[in-house]
Amino acid sequence: MSDGPSELVKETARVLLRHLREHGGATKEELAKVADVSHPSIQRALTWLRDHCDSPVEFDRAAGRWVLRDPHFTLPLTDPDAQDLSAVLFAEALLAPLADEEITARLRRLAEQMDAEMRERGRAPSEGARPGTLVATLTTGSRTDPSVLSELFGAIGKRVVQIRYASPWSAAGGSRIHDVEPWQLRLHDGNMYLRAYSRTHREPRSFRVAQIEGAEVIEGLEPRESMPTLDKIWGDHDPAFGIDEDRPGTAILRIRAPVARWVAHNVWDPGQDDTWIEDGELLERRVAYRSCRELARRLLSLGAALESIEPQELREAVLDHAKTMVERLA
Numbered sequence: 001m002s003d004g005p006s007e008l009v010k011e012t013a014r015v016l017l018r019h020l021r022e023h024g025g026a027t028k029e030e031l032a033k034v035a036d037v038s039h040p041s042i043q044r045a046l047t048w049l050r051d052h053c054d055s056p057v058e059f060d061r062a063a064g065r066w067v068l069r070d071p072h073f074t075l076p077l078t079d080p081d082a083q084d085l086s087a088v089l090f091a092e093a094l095l096a097p098l099a100d101e102e103i104t105a106r107l108r109r110l111a112e113q114m115d116a117e118m119r120e121r122g123r124a125p126s127e128g129a130r131p132g133t134l135v136a137t138l139t140t141g142s143r144t145d146p147s148v149l150s151e152l153f154g155a156i157g158k159r160v161v162q163i164r165y166a167s168p169w170s171a172a173g174g175s176r177i178h179d180v181e182p183w184q185l186r187l188h189d190g191n192m193y194l195r196a197y198s199r200t201h202r203e204p205r206s207f208r209v210a211q212i213e214g215a216e217v218i219e220g221l222e223p224r225e226s227m228p229t230l231d232k233i234w235g236d237h238d239p240a241f242g243i244d245e246d247r248p249g250t251a252i253l254r255i256r257a258p259v260a261r262w263v264a265h266n267v268w269d270p271g272q273d274d275t276w277i278e279d280g281e282l283l284e285r286r287v288a289y290r291s292c293r294e295l296a297r298r299l300l301s302l303g304a305a306l307e308s309i310e311p312q313e314l315r316e317a318v319l320d321h322a323k324t325m326v327e328r329l330a
Contacts, residue, residue, distance in 0.1 A: 005048050012037050012045035013053075017068065017075065020057065025065035080114040088114060102146045144192055144209050149185075151215040152194055156182045160199070160221040164214040165207055175213055178205075181223040184233045185209070186243075189298075193243050195233050197225040204228075204235070206243050235290075247292040252310040257281045259305030268298075282307070292317050300325075 005013075015035045019026060026034070032042045046066065049055040056069035076084040092107040148163075155161045161182055166175040180196035183204075187193075192209040227233075235245065255263055260283035264274060272287040289295040296317035299306060309315040 005044075005052070008037070008041060009044050009048050012041055013049050014075065016042070016045055016049070016057075016066075017055070017073070020066065020068035021071050021073075025060065025063060025067040027065055031066065076114065080118055082118070085111060085114045085118065103144075103149075145212070148209065148212050148215045149192075151217060152182050152185060152209070152212075155217055156184065157227055158223065160218045160223060161196075162216050162218050163207065163212050166211050166213055168208065168211060178207075179218065180205070180207075181225055181227075183227055184230075186234070188243050197223070199224075206234070244291045244294060246290075246294070247313055248288075248290045249292070249311055249314065250286060250288050251295060251314055252308075253285045253287070253299070254307040255283045255285065255302060256305050256307050257283075259302055263302070263305075289314075296321055 012035045016031055019031065019034050028039060028042055028046075032039050035042065035045075037045075046057060049057045053075060055075075056073055058067055058069060059065075060067045072083070074081050074084055076088075088107060088111045092104055092111060095107065096104045151161060159182070161180055163178050163180060164175045165178055177200075179199040180194075181199065182194060182196045184195045185192060186195065194207045194209055194212070196205060196207065197203070198205040234243075254277065257280060261280060263285065264283055268285075269287050272285060274286075275284045276282070277284050292314050296314060299309065299314075299318050300321055306318075309318055
């Protein structure tokens with residue numbers, strides 16, 4: 001028995017999508033004529049598109065025609081268009097500073113295959129939309145072991161994993177073993193984090209994936225903690241406020257230009273509130289934070305452009321960092 005649709009079904013589906021995208025709708029008879037196949041083959045292709053590809057192909061009973069409700073819908077792996085290729089190139093560029101070369105190489109090969117598929121079918125990619133034409137740089141990026149990432153992806157919501165974790169905050173150094181039930185992976189400020197229920201600590205914990213030195217599924221064990229709803233996985237606060245939790249609050253910052261004009265175009269959090277105290281010269285930003293120490297490290301990068309910081313505990317955290325840095329570098 002075949003494990004998937006035949007090449008005839010897939011090729012017919014590609015022809016149907018292109019025709020419906022360009023003409024808005026068609027009867028089954030018209031589709032059979034365009035694809036030059038039998039009515040049963042048309043029905044198999046339509047069924048595959050609807051049931052297995054989750055495509056917005058529907059039968060409009062009033063018009064008596066098959067229609068494509070979303071004209072932008074494509075099958076990126078079998079019938080890519082220029083936007084599909086651009087999306088893969090964008091993903092490759094974004095991940096390059098974060099991921100192991102093996103991960104980005106796979107994305108690059110996918111982009112090359114999509115490019116070749118489009119050219120073979122006479123659908124030229126957009127000018128410049130080829131592997132290597134888009135790059136990205138993240139100054140806070142971290143490397144991720146693809147084998148660890150693969151284990152975590154496969155275990156989310158359904159397996160128990162034993163990880164060997166070298167905490168960056170451990171004074172003793174070395175790594176520790178944790179048994180965890182993975183819930184979600186998240187990219188935050190150039191780093192990837194795992195949110196999981198820690199059986200070792202009997203509570204939810206966040207782990208920086210770059211610090212996970214090894215991961216292995218524990219056979220025979222099933223998760224025992226209920227997975228939270230998506231909006232509660234990282235706790236009661238949006239992770240954009242900070243991955244870890246340390247004296248959460250709301251910062252009131254005043255930043256002097258020209259850095260202020262640069263900061264004004266950066267979104268630290270969707271809920272931030274910016275006010276120009278002096279037009280184009282002095283910016284006041286109010287932003288909620290989950291971690292005082294994490295925001296303090298970020299604020300250090302603004303240097304002398306910072307004119308004031310509230311609340312006091314956040315200001316003191318920044319000053320402590322700055323004082324220690326000056327003492328060590330003096």
